[in-house]
Amino acid sequence: MISRIDLRGTSGDPRDLLPRAETDxxxxxxxxxxxxxxxxxxxxxxxxxxxxxxxxxxxxxxxxxxxxxxxxxxxxxxxxxxxxxxxxxxxxxxxxxxxxxxTKTRVTPGGTVTERWVPxxxxxxxxxxxxxxxxxxxxxxxxxxxxxxxxxxxxxxxxxxxxxxxxxxxxxxxxxxxxxxxxxxxxxxxxxxxxxxxxxxxxxxxxxxxxxxxxxxxxxxxxxxxxxxxxEAGPTEIAILADETANPGYVAADLISQAEHDSVAASVLVTHSPQLATEVEAELNRRVPETKHSERVTEALGGRQSGIVLVDSLVHGLTVVDAYAAEHLEVMTAEARSVAARVRNAGAIFVGDHSPVSLGDYCAGSNHVLPTGGSACHSSGLSVLTFLRGVHVVDYDRSALAEVAHHVVALADAEDLPAHGEAVNARLEHRGSGDDE
Known part of the structure; x- marks a missing residue:
């Protein structure tokens, strides 16, 4: 029903070896x-x-x-x-x-930069x-x-x-x-x-x-x-980093929960425990025929985007899940909180036995609109910040401008943009009625 990918004994970047949904x-x-x-x-x-x-x-x-x-x-x-x-x-x-x-930063006496957040x-x-x-x-x-x-x-x-x-x-x-x-x-x-x-x-x-x-x-x-x-949201995906302490029934149920979305949904287990892999396969064989959307789930779990990935150790597993950069990552290991703290790339991280992705889909308080297709290595999920723009408000008086003018001119000349420097010097050559004292 679900394939195995054996990365034991390998090193280097595993991204090309991992299962991934194909979207063109x-x-x-x-x-x-x-x-x-x-x-x-x-x-x-x-x-x-x-x-x-x-x-x-x-x-x-x-x-x-x-x-x-x-x-x-x-x-x-x-x-x-x-x-x-x-x-x-x-x-x-x-x-x-x-x-x-x-936030207002006093860069120099008479010179401030304020960052405003505008929706x-x-x-x-x-x-x-x-x-x-x-x-x-x-x-x-x-x-x-x-x-x-x-x-x-x-x-x-x-x-x-x-x-x-x-x-x-x-x-x-x-x-x-x-x-x-x-x-x-x-x-x-x-x-x-x-x-x-x-x-x-x-x-x-x-x-x-x-x-x-x-x-x-x-x-x-x-x-x-x-x-x-x-x-650009792609097919949904779950990765589960698990060790021998994980409950295979929980792991299987969560793999199925994401596969239920779509026949191209991705469900990936990363573990260094062959015994857990075998037990999860048995649970999938038992549970999938009983679930409402078993045909869809079977297709998703059997697709090239899903699989059980065997690794050498928990450290190796962390490297693999960081390379995969899952939309949803569950950590089901001993000391799950400390392991989760070591993950760098994931849209959202779900810690331990009682934080399934389904909770995040509905009622955790977190957002379920998350980066897919490996983009969690550079992108975040939907948040308040998505709808805010940071605007810098620059406010310098004459003396603060004069203090730094020679640096502006030097950099403008280095870039062969002399008019930039002239725009500064024009303000300093003659004192106007509106100039600061």
């Missing part, structure tokens, strides 16, 4: 380009036709009426409402602490649809944007034929709980284009965030620069 965003660019161009040129008319083509339904309007949001919330299952409420509260607690204070003016947030509804993705996008102080935000999610061209009612209910009333029944690449160019009631956004399929990732790549993006 570049090849999808030419497919999404005419879609995005159509939205740019024809706006709402294009969105309606694309919904009919890709989602099998033509919405009455792209914007979801407020009464539909209220109705979805009123009809939401009590237990789901309570769970969403708890998820929102915990996410707010974590993301509120990510806010950045303004993005308007963001478009994408909540995927398709095989499943993702109200949790609404929470993970909206909460950090709100806590950052974004003044205008809108959510897009694919229209569903089952619900008369509206997004899934649980997605709408989550929007209502979060007091988001600008919601659009638009999915896929066309949603990214709508936010990038504007269409109908939907004004242009400064940034688009949120996970999605290959076509959403391709549209983000294509339109980056026209609109800001968070990341």
């Amino acid at each position: 965003v570049a090849s999808a660019l030419e497919t999404v380009r005419p879609i995005c161009d159509d939205v740019r040129d024809r706006g709402v008319d294009a969105l309606m036709e694309l919904a009919e083509r890709f989602d099998g339904v033509r919405p009455d309007a792209i914007r979801v009426p407020r009464e539909e949001l209220d109705s979805a919330l009123a009809n939401l299952d009590h237990n789901v409402r309570a769970a969403l409420h708890e998820s929102i509260q915990r996410a707010r607690a974590v993301h509120r602490d990510q806010r950045r204070p303004e 993005v003016g308007r963001v478009g947030l994408y909540a995927p649809g398709g095989r499943a509804a993702y109200p949790s993705s609404v929470v993970m996008n909206v909460v950090p944007a709100q806590e950052a102080g974004v003044g205008s935000l809108a959510v897009a999610s694919p229209p569903q034929a089952e619900y008369g061209g509206l997004p899934h009612p649980t997605v709408l209910a989550a929007c209502a709980l979060l007091e988001v009333d600008e919601v659009y029944a638009v999915g896929g690449a066309q949603a990214v284009a709508m936010f990038a160019y504007g269409a109908g009631e939907c004004a242009r956004a400064d940034m688009v965030t949120g996970p999605g399929n290959l076509w959403v990732a391709a549209a983000k790549r294509l339109l980056k620069g026209t609109v800001g993006i968070d990341a």
Whole structure:
């Protein structure tokens, strides 16, 4: 069901030897380009036709009426409402602490640089649809944007034929709980284009965030620069670093939980215990046929993106998981906290037996929009900082400028940009009525 990769006795960079989901965003660019161009040129008319083509339904309007949001919330299952409420509260607690204070640095007498953190003016947030509804993705996008102080935000999610061209009612209910009333029944690449160019009631956004399929990732790549993006999210992935103390049932259950997302989802176990590997294989053989989406899970676990990786030692395992740079990394070892502290590259780290990725997906308080495909070695997950821009405010008086002028001139001359130095000297040659004393 799941392959083994034996890295014992090897050294050097293991990245080319590790299982990885294959995504060819570049090849999808030419497919999404005419879609995005159509939205740019024809706006709402294009969105309606694309919904009919890709989602099998033509919405009455792209914007979801407020009464539909209220109705979805009123009809939401009590237990789901309570769970969403708890998820929102915990996410707010974590993301509120990510806010950045303004800092002023006195560089020299009369010269300061202040760093201000300014929120993005308007963001478009994408909540995927398709095989499943993702109200949790609404929470993970909206909460950090709100806590950052974004003044205008809108959510897009694919229209569903089952619900008369509206997004899934649980997605709408989550929007209502979060007091988001600008919601659009638009999915896929066309949603990214709508936010990038504007269409109908939907004004242009400064940034688009949120996970999605290959076509959403391709549209983000294509339109980056026209609109800001968070990341090109690829197939979800879990890596588990485990030793002989790990519970094989827990390990197997967590590998299955990520494989449940999609047939191209990646589930990887890294261990120096052949015995654990054998026990996990046995647990997978027992559990997979019993899970609801067993066919999808079987395909994901059997794909080249998943596997059990055997290593020489825990130290070797740490090297391997850092090279893999997983979206989600679980550490199930003796002294798991100290081992987790040694990990450098991961979107999020889950420590010990009682911190499964599923907790982070919904109610840990952490964000589940995370870097995939190895990009965790250079990128972070969605946070308040995603929606903030650091702006430096430079405030020097005449004497502070005079003190450093000769250094500015020297560097300007070294770069053969003498007018830069002249711009400084012009202020010092003659004292104007507005100059500082």
